[in-house]
Amino acid sequence: MKFTITREQLQEGLSAVAASVPSKTTLPVLSNILVEATRDGIRLSGTDLDIAVSTTVPAQVDQDGAITLPARKLVEIVRELPTAAIRITGSGEQRVTIECGRSKFKLLGLPREEFPAFPAVKFDGAWRTRSSDLQKLIGHVAFAASTEESRPILNGVLWELRPDRMRMVATNGHRLARMDVPTAAGGSTAQADLIVPPKALDQIRRLFDADEEVEIARSENHLGFRSATTQVFTRLIEGPYPNYEQVIPRENDKTVTADKGALTSALRRMSIVASDQTHRIRLAFAGGACKLSVQTPDLGEAQEELTVSYDGDPLEIGFNATYLLEIMKFIPTDEVRMTFKAPERAATCEPVGWNDPASFLTLVMPLRLVD
Amino acid sequence: MSARLMHVDLDAFFVEVCRQRNPELRDVELLVVGGRREGRGVVQSASYGARRYGVHAGMPIGEAVRLCPAATFFRGEFIHYREASRAVQAVLERHAPVVVMASLDEAYLDFGGTEGLWPVSLLPVAETIRDDVQRTSGLDCSIGIGPNRMIAKLASDAAKPRGLMEVRAGWEEGFLAGLPLKALPGVGPKTAARWAELGLSDVHQVQAMSVEALARLIGDDDARALKLRAHGHGGTTLSRDRLPRSVSRETTLSRDLRDPAELDRILALLTARVAGQLRDEGLVARTVALKLRHDDFHTVTRRHTLPDATDLDAELLSAARALFRNAFDDVRRRDRGVRLIGIAATNLGLSAEPDLFEPPARTRLRRLTSAVDEVRARFGFDAMKPAQLVRPRKPE
Numbered sequence: 001m002k003f004t005i006t007r008e009q010l011q012e013g014l015s016a017v018a019a020s021v022p023s024k025t026t027l028p029v030l031s032n033i034l035v036e037a038t039r040d041g042i043r044l045s046g047t048d049l050d051i052a053v054s055t056t057v058p059a060q061v062d063q064d065g066a067i068t069l070p071a072r073k074l075v076e077i078v079r080e081l082p083t084a085a086i087r088i089t090g091s092g093e094q095r096v097t098i099e100c101g102r103s104k105f106k107l108l109g110l111p112r113e114e115f116p117a118f119p120a121v122k123f124d125g126a127w128r129t130r131s132s133d134l135q136k137l138i139g140h141v142a143f144a145a146s147t148e149e150s151r152p153i154l155n156g157v158l159w160e161l162r163p164d165r166m167r168m169v170a171t172n173g174h175r176l177a178r179m180d181v182p183t184a185a186g187g188s189t190a191q192a193d194l195i196v197p198p199k200a201l202d203q204i205r206r207l208f209d210a211d212e213e214v215e216i217a218r219s220e221n222h223l224g225f226r227s228a229t230t231q232v233f234t235r236l237i238e239g240p241y242p243n244y245e246q247v248i249p250r251e252n253d254k255t256v257t258a259d260k261g262a263l264t265s266a267l268r269r270m271s272i273v274a275s276d277q278t279h280r281i282r283l284a285f286a287g288g289a290c291k292l293s294v295q296t297p298d299l300g301e302a303q304e305e306l307t308v309s310y311d312g313d314p315l316e317i318g319f320n321a322t323y324l325l326e327i328m329k330f331i332p333t334d335e336v337r338m339t340f341k342a343p344e345r346a347a348t349c350e351p352v353g354w355n356d357p358a359s360f361l362t363l364v365m366p367l368r369l370v371d
Numbered sequence: 372m373s374a375r376l377m378h379v380d381l382d383a384f385f386v387e388v389c390r391q392r393n394p395e396l397r398d399v400e401l402l403v404v405g406g407r408r409e410g411r412g413v414v415q416s417a418s419y420g421a422r423r424y425g426v427h428a429g430m431p432i433g434e435a436v437r438l439c440p441a442a443t444f445f446r447g448e449f450i451h452y453r454e455a456s457r458a459v460q461a462v463l464e465r466h467a468p469v470v471v472m473a474s475l476d477e478a479y480l481d482f483g484g485t486e487g488l489w490p491v492s493l494l495p496v497a498e499t500i501r502d503d504v505q506r507t508s509g510l511d512c513s514i515g516i517g518p519n520r521m522i523a524k525l526a527s528d529a530a531k532p533r534g535l536m537e538v539r540a541g542w543e544e545g546f547l548a549g550l551p552l553k554a555l556p557g558v559g560p561k562t563a564a565r566w567a568e569l570g571l572s573d574v575h576q577v578q579a580m581s582v583e584a585l586a587r588l589i590g591d592d593d594a595r596a597l598k599l600r601a602h603g604h605g606g607t608t609l610s611r612d613r614l615p616r617s618v619s620r621e622t623t624l625s626r627d628l629r630d631p632a633e634l635d636r637i638l639a640l641l642t643a644r645v646a647g648q649l650r651d652e653g654l655v656a657r658t659v660a661l662k663l664r665h666d667d668f669h670t671v672t673r674r675h676t677l678p679d680a681t682d683l684d685a686e687l688l689s690a691a692r693a694l695f696r697n698a699f700d701d702v703r704r705r706d707r708g709v710r711l712i713g714i715a716a717t718n719l720g721l722s723a724e725p726d727l728f729e730p731p732a733r734t735r736l737r738r739l740t741s742a743v744d745e746v747r748a749r750f751g752f753d754a755m756k757p758a759q760l761v762r763p764r765k766p767e
Contacts, residue, residue, distance in 0.1 A: 150679055173726045242728045277721050320724070346727065365725045 001065020001090035003037045005057065007083050007100070013044045013057035014075050016207055016230065021071040022048040029114040032068035035088075036112070037061045045118070046071060051200045052118050053207065055230040065090050066112040077105055119233045121224035126215040127161055127188045131208040131227070133181045137168040138205045140179045140330050140360055142198040146172035156195035156237035158244070161216075163189040169244050170198070175323045175364040176244060177330070182357050194223055195241055200234030207232060248363060249346045252339035254312030256285055257352055260336045263290075264328045266304045270294045271321035273302045279320045280367045285340075286314035294321075317343045318369040324349075327362045343369065373540035374607035375493060375516065377480040378523035379463060379500065382511040382532040384476035385416035388455045389447045391509055401442035406432045408444040411623045411710075415447070419532065431623075449644075450752065458508045466500050477527075479520060497535045518543065521556055521605030528554065543603025548575040555600050577601040618654065620644045621713025627666040629708045631699055635692065640760055641714045642691050646684040647752065649716055650744060655680035656716030659687055661694035664711035665702060673698050680720050683736055684757075687716060 014033065022030055025048070034045040034054075039061065045054035067090055078086070081100045089097045091106075098105040138157075146154035151173065160167040169178045204225055208214050212227045218236070225232045270281045275296045284291040290308045295301040317340060327349050328336065335352035349362045381387070385404045390396045400420040405428075406412030414435050417426040424439035432444065456475040463470045467480035480500075482493060489496060497514040504512050515526025516537040523538075526546070530536040538546045547555075551573055553563035563572075569588050571577065577585060578601050586594035620641040628634055638661075649656060660674040673694045681687060691714050702709055729737075746755045 171727060173728055174724050176727065247727045278724075344725070363727075365727055367724065 001037045001067060002063040003042060003059045003061045004085050004087045005042060005059035007078060007081055007086055009057045009059065010086055011078050013042065013055050014078060016055045017044045017046040017053050018071055018075050020048060020051050020053040020203065021046040029068055029110050031070055032110055032115070033071045033074060034066065034068045034112060034115045036066040037064050047116060049116065050197065050235050051203060052233040053203060054118070067093070067096060067109045068112055068115050069096065069107055069109040073107060119219060119222035119224065121217050121219045121222055121233060123215050123217045123224065123226060125188050126217040128213055128215055129166065129183060131212040131214050132210040133166065133183065134214060135205050135210060136358060137166060137179050137181055138201045141168040141170045141177045142201050143326060143330060144170040144172060144175055144177035145198045148172070153195065153237060153239065153241060155197065157198055157201055158241045159194045159196055161192045171244060175327065175362065177362045179358055179360045192218065193239065193241070194218065195237040195239055196223060197234060197237060200232065203232055247346060249341060249348060252341045252348060254315055254340040255337060256290065256308050256310040257335055257337050258290065258306065258308040260328055260331055260334055262306055263336065264325065266292050266306050267321050267325050267328070269304060270302055271325065273300050274321050278367060279322045280318050281321045282316060282318050282369060284316045285310045285312065315340055315343070316369065317347065318367040319364060320367055323364050327364065332360065373518040375482040375518065376520055376523045376607065377467065377482060377493060377497060378515045378527040379478045379480065380513050380527045380531065381459065381476040382513055383416055383418055384510065385447055385452060386418045387510050388451050389445055392451050396443065396445060399443045401439055403435050403439070403442045403444050404447050406444065406446050408436055410625055413623065455508060455510065459504055459510065462504050462507050463500065466496065466503070479523065492537060494535060494537050501535065519605030519607045521600065522546070522603055525550065525554060544578060547601060547603055548578060550574045552577065557596065574601050615719060617715045617717040617719065618645050618648050619713060619715030621662060621711060623711045624709065627708030627710050634709055634712060635695065636760055637712055638691055638695055638714065639688055639757060641712070642688045643684050643757065645714055645716050646682060646687050647744070647747065649682040653722050654719045655682045655722040656687070656719050658718035659690040659694065660715040660717055661691055661698055662711070662713035663698045663702065663709055665705065665707040666710045667707060671698050671701060676718065682722055683740055685736055
């Protein structure tokens with residue numbers, strides 16, 4: 001194996017792949033990056049067995065070959081090298097020489113045969129979509145997935161592929177986010193419901209440029225994404241996903257519209273005095289006002305009044321302030337609309353006047369108020 | 372500025388609450404609370420009269436009967452204790468910025484930040500609190516004041532009954548010098564006896580020794596910890612918001628039982644009590660632990676962790692039953708009876724968060740349970756029980 005590459009291109013390739021390399025592992029080869037020199041350039045691959053990423057960067061290849069090299073050391077070396085051409089030469093199966101300017105390294109690796117094979121996903125008849133649509137969906141929904149181990153299915157994001165739209169849904173059982181994006185015809189029109197780990201979606205969002213077209217295909221247990229240069233594979237979480245449609249309220253008859261910035265600031269102030277465990281705050285709507293308040297035994301209390309547009313019957317409802325604040329972060333407009341039915345029923349929260357073909361809805365369960 | 376903590380300890384709390392609730396006990400001088408005379412439970416609390424005979428909390432009832440045959444034995448109601456305890460807590464909260472109940476009958480109060488109000492001594496406040504508690508709840512208390520939790524508690528112990536004692540910062544060592552080692556927290560009867568054999572029985576002895584010399588006698592770790600305590604070091608933080616570690620009920624049976632059906636009924640009752648208290652305190656448990664003591668005092672505990680935290684009788688009971696079946700196999704194999712059975716809910720969390728995807732069956736169960744709770748809140752716990760438990764009451 002022998003190739004010459006610019007420092008920028010090698011660094012770009014490594015930074016794409018390095019995030020999929022686990023920091024701790026019982027299988028030593030997983031701490032390594034697979035480096036393959038081919039006619040097309042240098043292909044770099046990394047995996048933690050849940051997610052696998054590979055990307056190809058241009059290089060001048062004088063001799064084909066492959067080896068795995070310790071990811072962290074390789075990244076550190078490349079970061080410290082001067083901006084000049086880097087020449088990498090394999091010497092035997094388990095060693096390379098890295099030369100750049102007047103620096104020279106010899107680095108030990110492991111044979112490529114030890115590196116796990118990537119999942120076999122066939123891309124014939126793949127779905128095709130714009131990366132920007134994926135980024136929008138992931139960026140608004142993935143946050144709501146659960147991080148607790150008690151219900152593994154909720155650790156994933158549900159991704160529904162339909163002929164005319166894509167939808168993502170995530171929830172932790174207490175709050176939920178759902179987004180629809182209409183899709184132009186292209187690629188497969190097959191329907192699918194996939195449950196994808198958010199960690200993999202994060203990589204997708206990071207690795208593909210907004211204007212790239214991404215092909216998506218699945219095997220029995222895996223999902224693959226690919227563009228001209230980059231491929232990502234992830235394990236799928238086995239379903240069924242809970243029936244989320246059933247919990248989306250349709251009878252909420254009280255509606256409030258508020259300025260997102262003002263509401264966020266008020267929520268932040270209230271949450272300081274909320275209990276560290278429940279984060280419970282109280283919202284009281286009446287007339288054109290929302291009274292926020294919090295009372296925590298042994299700590300103190302706080303109140304604030306906000307002008308909002310509300311003409312429903314007076315309503316008092318409790319929420320986990322953290323959930324509301326998190327949702328506000330993802331609302332893409334300056335105004336936000338919330339709807340309610342009763343203090344023990346789910347509330348919804350959505351953008352007002354969003355100039356976008358996508359539609360976004362979040363919902364959050366209230367907390368019982370104890371007087 | 373040193374911390375200023377107050378330890379409020381209610382005097383003979385369980386005895387006094389029983390007296391308030393049961394006028395016929397009012398003039399009984401020798402009163403032991405915890406179980407009936409012929410029962411086999413343990414003493415919760417003894418009147419000062421009975422204590423003179425050597426009766427103390429934690430002692431088997433049988434032994435108390437032997438020490439003080441003339442005493443009246445009485446079994447109180449948890450709900451009465453809790454009500455009384457809450458009433459006292461409300462009084463304390465009027466006087467101190469931070470109140471943490473350490474148990475039903477004792478509390479720590481933090482007076483940090485009140486130096487401007489009471490620059491020198493907290494004794495006048497303590498006196499007001501003592502009188503206010505007595506006036507409001509009819510209960511006596513002893514109060515200790517100190518620069519840390521340990522000193523405050525030892526001071527209230529020294530002040531009992533109905534006394535007040537303040538140990539100011541800088542005077543800890545002198546106060547402790549007069550105490551036996553077994554008064555210190557972490558020194559139980561067995562440890563105290565072991566050290567007494569080595570000639571160590573009083574705090575002043577430890578104060579006079581170097582850590583090295585002490586380590587040669589009782590080992591490195593114990594020596595370091597004991598030395599710190601002997602010189603009056605202790606924690607000063609009172610954690611608010613802290614969750615209890617567990618909610619549990621256990622009972623020593625009136626006679627050793629070998630019939631699993633009978634034990635199952637008792638298990639159901641204990642579990643219902645535990646579940647009721649969890650809901651009352653807004654808690655949910657992930658782990659259920661079962662304790663079974665064989666009639667030869669061989670004790671077994673088994674635990675099971677549930678997929679979802681719960682406060683529902685049915686879910687806790689089914690876990691408890693599975694544990695019981697296993698543990699009872701052991702009893703059978705050893706051909707013993709069961710002397711004590713207990714159930715604990717641990718791994719606790721707050722139950723505030725409703726679940727979007729609660730299965731309908733669980734929603735129904737939760738609604739049923741809250742209806743039962745409402746009935747019980749008005750008419751008492753026994754007003755509503757699982758049918759399995761409803762049968763003519765046998766004398767214990």
